[in-house]
Amino acid sequence: MHPVTWVIWLAAVVIAISITHNPLYLVVLVLLGALLSQGVQSQEKALQVPISPLRFTLFLVPVTAVFNTITSNWGTTILLPEIQAPWFPALSYGPLTVEALVYGAINGLVLSALFTVFTVFNVAVPVRDLIRFIPRAFYPVAVVVSIALTFAPVTLRQLRQIREAQAVRGHRMRGIRDWLPLFIPLLTGGLERAFQLAESMTARGFSASSGPRQTLYTRLGLTTGLVALLVGLLLDKVWNITLWGRLGMALGAGLILTTVWSLGKYATYTVYRQHHWSFKDSLVLSGILFALGTLWILEPEIRAYTPYPTVTLPAFNPLVGSALLGFLSPLLVYIKKNKTFDVKT
Amino acid sequence: MDLNSRRRKLFSILTYGLTSLIGLFAFLYPFLWPAMVAQDGMAHSADAPLTLTVLVALCFIALLIEVQGDEVSTKFIALLGILVAINSVLRFVEIAIPIPGGFSPLFFLIILTGYVYGSRFGFLMGTLTLLVSAFITGGIGPWMPYQMFTAGWVGLLAPLCRPLVKIVGGEDSRFEVSVLAFVGAVWGLLYGVIMNVWFWPFATGPADQYWELGITIRETLRRYALFYSVTSLTWDISRAFGNAALLFLFGAPTLRVLRRFKRRFAFTHDSTAIETSGILEPGLHRCIR
Numbered sequence: 001m002h003p004v005t006w007v008i009w010l011a012a013v014v015i016a017i018s019i020t021h022n023p024l025y026l027v028v029l030v031l032l033g034a035l036l037s038q039g040v041q042s043q044e045k046a047l048q049v050p051i052s053p054l055r056f057t058l059f060l061v062p063v064t065a066v067f068n069t070i071t072s073n074w075g076t077t078i079l080l081p082e083i084q085a086p087w088f089p090a091l092s093y094g095p096l097t098v099e100a101l102v103y104g105a106i107n108g109l110v111l112s113a114l115f116t117v118f119t120v121f122n123v124a125v126p127v128r129d130l131i132r133f134i135p136r137a138f139y140p141v142a143v144v145v146s147i148a149l150t151f152a153p154v155t156l157r158q159l160r161q162i163r164e165a166q167a168v169r170g171h172r173m174r175g176i177r178d179w180l181p182l183f184i185p186l187l188t189g190g191l192e193r194a195f196q197l198a199e200s201m202t203a204r205g206f207s208a209s210s211g212p213r214q215t216l217y218t219r220l221g222l223t224t225g226l227v228a229l230l231v232g233l234l235l236d237k238v239w240n241i242t243l244w245g246r247l248g249m250a251l252g253a254g255l256i257l258t259t260v261w262s263l264g265k266y267a268t269y270t271v272y273r274q275h276h277w278s279f280k281d282s283l284v285l286s287g288i289l290f291a292l293g294t295l296w297i298l299e300p301e302i303r304a305y306t307p308y309p310t311v312t313l314p315a316f317n318p319l320v321g322s323a324l325l326g327f328l329s330p331l332l333v334y335i336k337k338n339k340t341f342d343v344k345t
Numbered sequence: 346m347d348l349n350s351r352r353r354k355l356f357s358i359l360t361y362g363l364t365s366l367i368g369l370f371a372f373l374y375p376f377l378w379p380a381m382v383a384q385d386g387m388a389h390s391a392d393a394p395l396t397l398t399v400l401v402a403l404c405f406i407a408l409l410i411e412v413q414g415d416e417v418s419t420k421f422i423a424l425l426g427i428l429v430a431i432n433s434v435l436r437f438v439e440i441a442i443p444i445p446g447g448f449s450p451l452f453f454l455i456i457l458t459g460y461v462y463g464s465r466f467g468f469l470m471g472t473l474t475l476l477v478s479a480f481i482t483g484g485i486g487p488w489m490p491y492q493m494f495t496a497g498w499v500g501l502l503a504p505l506c507r508p509l510v511k512i513v514g515g516e517d518s519r520f521e522v523s524v525l526a527f528v529g530a531v532w533g534l535l536y537g538v539i540m541n542v543w544f545w546p547f548a549t550g551p552a553d554q555y556w557e558l559g560i561t562i563r564e565t566l567r568r569y570a571l572f573y574s575v576t577s578l579t580w581d582i583s584r585a586f587g588n589a590a591l592l593f594l595f596g597a598p599t600l601r602v603l604r605r606f607k608r609r610f611a612f613t614h615d616s617t618a619i620e621t622s623g624i625l626e627p628g629l630h631r632c633i634r
Binding site: 071114115118121122127130137138140141143144145146147148149150151152154155156159176177179180183184186187188190191193194195197198199201202206214216219222223225226227229230233236237249252253256259260263 | 352353356359360363364366367370371374396399400403404406407409410411413414419420422423424425426427428429430431433434437469473476477480481485486575590591594595598599602606609610
């Protein structure tokens with residue numbers, strides 16, 4: 001699937017999470033994300049996540065619920081009455097309410113849903129495609145990131161070798177000071193490698209290649225853009241002149257982005273693995289937009305659930321619930337590619 | 346049209362100044378203008394996080410263009426790439442070893458490289474370490490731009506230790522590492538304070554810990570202090586203590602290594618020297634420059 005499709009999927013689900021506080025829809029989003037995460041992981045030789053989204057949710061929701069119940073005393077449905085212990089303030093607490101408990105659980109669900117969708121994105125999109133999203137204007141930064149990503153496994157291997165060598169010499173890890181004989185050789189070895197790398201890059205003509213070169217016009221564009229942003233910000237937030245303020249900020253943003261684009265024109269680069277937009281991407285995109293559109297348009301009052309002042313059961317529209325399945329559309333691509341996918345239990 | 350050094354300096358100062366002003370405003374405006382925010386009402390607070398996030402992102406882009414510069418030096422790129430790789434590997438240590446609280450070995454190298462190699466290097470070191478380690482560990486999330494920006498600030502401001510170090514005895518003195526350890530401890534706490542500030546005015550919760558429309562600056566500060574002490578202080582103290590301990594124990598030998606390599610990296614490639622020496626045929630020097 002095209003990486004841009006994944007970016008749109010990520011943006012759509014994040015918007016969906018941010019516009020609803022209905023716990024039932026949030027549970028559906030977490031479950032869909034967890035299913036997609038399993039599906040993507042079973043098909044790709046991808047990064048393995050350190051903790052499964054479902055386990056994370058099962059841990060986080062009770063923690064945020066309990067924390068909010070203890071620290072917030074709003075609400076009308078009392079779980080435990082107020083206790084005053086003036087002789088030992090740590091034992092004093094206000095009334096514990098069901099509303100605070102539910103509100104904390106909803107916050108936990110929002111965080112879990114965000115964690116889940118970013119987990120799916122991390123697993124689904126390879127690092128090389130993520131680097132490609134770095135704008136051309138930041139060509140030197142992209143080279144640094146590529147070097148760092150290439151040398152990170154080498155550095156890890158070097159750390160292991162140093163550790164083994166030191167262990168053979170009788171070095172034991174007993175405290176924080178014992179990290180020094182490991183860290184200094186790692187740093188020195190890395191810097192020696194940087195020296196060799198710089199020489200070989202120069203020998204291959206890296207410095208002669210044309211990078212983004214700043215001119216008077218790009219500098220002016222950047223500075224004027226920042227001035228417009230600042231003036232727009234002050235007009236909007238300090239003097240409350242919203243229209244002109246927002247126009248100023250839009251102008252500033254436009255100037256900065258145009259500068260980035262014009263700087264990028266000077267950077268030449270070669271793409272070895274070209275991605276093409278396919279029919280599958282259009283299919284997935286329509287599924288995503290259908291899900292988000294349905295959630296956005298239908299019954300905003302159901303979306304905007306709040307347990308305060310008195311807790312009620314959240315409403316659930318089966319039509320919206322079914323439409324959310326559109327967020328699962330990337331899974332269709334994986335099923336079609338390999339006929340089935342394994343769900344790890 | 347190319348720029349001469351005076352104009353370049355002027356534009357640099359303007360860029361740094363404007364991004365700092367906008368960044369500070371974006372982070373601190375609920376503290377500075379409580380009455381103004383009160384006029385605006387809830388409609389304003391609903392879109393404020395998005396607006397401010399976009400502004401911070403634009404400032405970050407502008408600052409990155411400025412810091413990156415237009416001189417693409419192989420030494421700078423290779424050194425930065427390898428040091429970012431080493432620092433990202435240190436993040437594995439953080440994940441692999443269950444150390445309590447917010448302790449992270451990341452800031453140790455960001456502070457030292459910023460201090461030795463300068464603001465530009467420090468900013469990129471902080472920013473790119475967070476980016477690369479997020480790629481490696483699968484830590485990409487909405488929190489990442491803020492982490493990158495704040496870690497960049499840690500490196501950007503690290504050279505401010507130099508005047509302090511001069512006062513206590515200069516480079517290689519006994520107190521140099523103590524100054525750096527103190528700054529590391531302060532940043533351990535400040536990092537948490539800054540990372541909380543961006544969302545705190547828009548979060549909801551217990552009335553005595555969260556920001557409300559129309560409250561005074563004093564009340565805002567009191568509530569933030571309470572919120573911070575309840576939710577983050579313990580976590581950040583362990584980060585501050587960890588930074589100070591690492592800088593105190595490992596600072597001196599690491600500084601020696603970084604300075605030795607700074608001297609070794611001080612060479613320049615002069616293509617005209619090769620051309621005039623007659624080693625290469627005319628025209629071939631362009632491939633080597």
